[in-house]
Amino acid sequence: MSSSVIDFIATEARFGARNYEPIGVVLSRGEGVWVWDTEGNRYLDCLSAYSAVSQGHCHPKILAAMVEQAHRLTLTSRAFHNDQLALFYEEIAALTGSHKVLPMNSGAEAVESAIKSVRKWGYEVKGVPDGQAEIIVCANNFHGRTLGVVGFSTDPETRGHFGPFAPGFKIIPFGDAAALEEAITPNTVAFLVEPIQGEAGVIIPPAGYFTVVRELCSANNVMLVLDEIQTGLGRTGKLLAEQHEGIEADVTLLGKALSGGFYPVSAVLSNNDVLGTLRPGQHGSTFGGNPLACAVARAAMRVLVEEGMIENAATQGARFLEGLKDIRANTIREVRGRGLMLAVELHSEAGRARRYCEALQAKGILAKDTHEHTIRIAPPLVITSDQVDWALERLATTLTQDLS
Missing domain, CATH: 3.90.1150.10 (Aspartate Aminotransferase, domain 1)
Structure with a gap:
């Protein structure tokens, strides 16, 4: 050197x-x-x-979109509307088949937002007693490094000396549908899982696993939350990794490639029930959904498909x-x-x-x-x-x- x-x-x-x-x-x-x-x-x-x-x-087209928008307007906060957010909503919903969109910045923020949303849905829609919502996750998961997320990690390096951690999570083996079925209770609000465990070393579940997972979640009124922050937007050869088994998640988490590497952009995509429970003041982000982020994400999605x-x-x-x-x-x-x-x-x-x-x-x-x-x-x-x-x-x- x-x-x-x-x-x-x-x-x-x-x-x-x-x-x-x-x-x-x-x-x-x-x-x-x-x-x-x-x-x-x-x-x-x-x-x-x-x-x-x-x-x-x-990428020159994403760069051009970023520079053009940076000359016009970069940040308003969500206190006001901007002319890029609605277009971002419309285009990502059309691309992914989603009904509702919650824009955030980092992938970890998207995960935390999903956890909050499915718990709220559990209490207000499913009828879980207050404070008793359970979310099932998998061993060797990686959903970010926030305090909430590392609390249900099984990696001792991630957890060590960061506690105490929030309760409400059950950990089961990845790729084991029988373990999921056994773990579900009336208080289970969601199963949060990566379609392929990336940080764990690109661990691919057995064929048919997610078909059974989808059936179990539907039968028990449990939200299937797929963390597609690494797998999503083409990485696995499909727009979303869920498409390899022909299923649809209730909640999908996107990030990383959503901006093509230019800017932190993430999103929680869901059906109306889950994100529909959020009311003004209950969740937000100063930078989430800002016009620069939306313009960059729109260009990133466009070139992904067009090229x-x-x-x-x-x-x-x-x-x-x-x-x-x-x-x-x-x-x-x-x-x-x-x-x-x-x-x-x-x-x-x-x-x-x-x-x-x-x-x-x-x-x-x-x-x-x-x-x-x-x-x-x-x-x-x-x-x-x-x-x-x-x-x-x-x-x-x-x-x-x-x-x-």
């Missing part, structure tokens, strides 16, 4: 909270699937800011997955994926996945480890066949090495 790179990293360490452990590269520019560091080295981005940059870095990114994710994801499975390496325990949401899990004897991510960096690929032995691979949805093949060559070379 050059002295300037070391200076950037050292300054971060000196002034910043140590709540991240980034790969040792300092990025300064991005375009499409590529990013460049401060020394001019080019890398294929295989993380996409955890799927937030699905449309590619600095065929969802279909490309399905095509290139299948190519990438097949190529990863073809790599014959003693280091690999399992390859998993759907669309361009992929993971390579290494045998524990191979050592930490971070070492392989650092080796990939040296070959021009940026990926990130999760859960010690898993490499996540999630390039922008604009990746081409040639770029997939280029990445596979370097992954094959790296994964056949013994870096333990």
Whole structure:
């Protein structure tokens, strides 16, 4: 590393909270699937800011929408109407088939908003006794890092020394429909679950799981809340991951790719019953639904559809997955994926996945480890066949090495 790179990293360490452990590269520019560091080295981005940059870095049409709106009006608060919010509502509802929309900023805010909303629905519509609402979640979940969310995490690193935590959550195994059926009681208001557990290492549930989940929730008047913040908007080769099993959630959470990486934008999408219980003053956000966010999100959704990114994710994801499975390496325990949401899990004897991510960096690929032995691979949805093949060559070379 050059002295300037070391200076950037050292300054971060000196002034910043140590709540991240980034790969040792300092990025300064991005375009499409590529990013460049401060020394001019080019890398294929295989993380996409955890799927937030699905449309590619600095997409020109999203950038143009952002700049145009920034010249006109950026923030009014929800004390007044603005000329972008209604259009955002109309377009996201048309795209997803939703009835009501609650705009927020971060994905974690969307999760917290959904928790509040389904509890309120439980008390005012379902008739659950006050203070007794239960929400079922899954082990190894990741729904953000707010205090409310980490209270039902099963990751000790996430929970340690942050308590006490709010009650009202039951934790069951992911992908186990029988466990869900057993956990439901008359006080259950919702089942909050990721269609694919991303942070846990791209864990895909058994085929048919969500079909049964949908039936159980409907039969017991339980809101099915799908956290599609990582899986949604084309990442898995469908607009929403729920479409792989032909179901519809009662509440859908979107974020990350909703702005194409330009601005924090998230949304809670629901039927009328859940969001219909909210009244003025009961929930809100100064920046949620601001005109700049809405203009950016509208452009991000538009290019996703108009430029065929969802279909490309399905095509290139299948190519990438097949190529990863073809790599014959003693280091690999399992390859998993759907669309361009992929993971390579290494045998524990191979050592930490971070070492392989650092080796990939040296070959021009940026990926990130999760859960010690898993490499996540999630390039922008604009990746081409040639770029997939280029990445596979370097992954094959790296994964056949013994870096333990």
